[in-house]
Structure formats: C-alpha cells, structure tokens
Amino acid sequence: MMTFDGITLDHDLQWEDEFKFTYGTGTAERALDGSIVIQQRTITGGRPITLVGTESSGWLSRATLVSLVALTQDISRDFTLTIGEGADERTFTVRFRHEDQPVLDFTPITLVPDAPPDDFWYYGTIKLRTVTAV
Numbered sequence: 368m369m370t371f372d373g374i375t376l377d378h379d380l381q382w383e384d385e386f387k388f389t390y391g392t393g394t395a396e397r398a399l400d401g402s403i404v405i406q407q408r409t410i411t412g413g414r415p416i417t418l419v420g421t422e423s424s425g426w427l428s429r430a431t432l433v434s435l436v437a438l439t440q441d442i443s444r445d446f447t448l449t450i451g452e453g454a455d456e457r458t459f460t461v462r463f464r465h466e467d468q469p470v471l472d473f474t475p476i477t478l479v480p481d482a483p484p485d486d487f488w489y490y491g492t493i494k495l496r497t498v499t500a501v
Contacts, residue, residue: 368449368451368452369418369448369449369450369451370447370448370449371435371438371446371447371448371449371493372438372446372447372448374431374434374435374438375431376418376427376431376493377420377424377425377426377427379420379424379425379426380418380419380420380425380493381418381419381420381421381425382416382417382418382450383417383418383419383492384415384416384417385416387415388414388415389410390409390410391407391408391409391410392407392408392410393405393406393407393408394406411499412496412497412498412499413496413497413498414496414497415464415494415495415496416448416459416461416495416496416497417492417493417494417495418492418493418495419491419492420489420490420491420492421490422476422490424490425490426476426488426489426490427473427488427489427490427491428485428486428487428488428489429483429484429485429486429487429488429489430485430486432471432473432489433485435471435493436471438463439463439465439470439471442462442463442465443462444462445460445461445462445498446460446461446462446463446495447459447460447461448460448461448495459495459497459499460497460498460499461495461496461497461498462495462496462498463494463495463496464494464495464496467494469494470493470494470495471491471492471493471494472491472492472494473489473490473491473492474489474490474491475487475488475489476488476489476490
C-alpha cells in the first residue's frame with residue numbers, strides 16, 4: 368500500500384532513488400603543513416523520493432492526478448507519504464521538489480480522448496524530498 372496525504376497511490380510505483388542517498392556528507396582538504404583536514408556531518412533531511420510508474424505498472428488515474436496537481440499549488444506545505452503496510456510500513460514527511468521541475472510528469476497510457484474520464488490511466492514520475500530526519 369502507498370498513500371500520499373490520504374490519496375491512495377498504486378503500490379507498484381517504484382522508489383527509483385531509494386538506494387542513491389548518503390546519510391552523511393563531508394570534505395577533505397590539505398592543511399598548509401600537509402596534513403589532511405576532514406569535516407563530516409549527518410544529513411537530517413532532504414532525501415529525494417522519486418516515485419516512478421512505467422508503461423506496464425504503477426499507473427495512476429486521472430482523478431488521482433487531478434488531486435495531486437491541486438496539492439502541488441501549496442509550495443510550503445508538508446505532506447505524509449506512507450509506503451508499505453504492517454511491519455514493513457515506512458512513513459515520511461515530504462514536500463514536492465519544486466526546484467526540480469516538473470514535480471509531476473505523467474503520460475497517458477493511450478491516446479487521450481477529448482474528455483478523458485476520471486478513471487483514465489497515466490504513468491510517470493512524482494518528485495518528492497524529505498523534510499525531517501531520514
């Protein structure tokens with residue numbers, strides 16, 4: 368199960384960059400005497416969460432996308448993303464990655480009719496970032 372601020376998302380959306388994140392950062396420089404000076408710190412927020420659907424899985428309905436688009440308009444709001452259920456459930460406080468446009472990038476699975484119904488299907492990408500400790 369996957370939900371975003373109470374909106375149910377397809378559980379087949381893949382967290383594309385789940386293992387492309389480092390929990391720390393640092394620099395290493397040489398001092399004038401030739402010794403190395405290392406500075407490190409823990410990263411406590413800002414982990415990217417990119418949810419991706421493909422042509423064969425992770426589809427979202429038009430009604431779901433319309434709801435998500437409405438949420439993107441409040442650029443300073445935090446949202447709750449829940450992935451999994453039971454013992455495997457993980458919850459994150461996130462925001463849309465407005466610095467990485469477009470935050471929603473979806474394509475219809477077939478040609479779009481003139482007036483697509485609410486249950487017309489799309490696949491694509493949702494770009495989020497954590498705003499609290501990871």
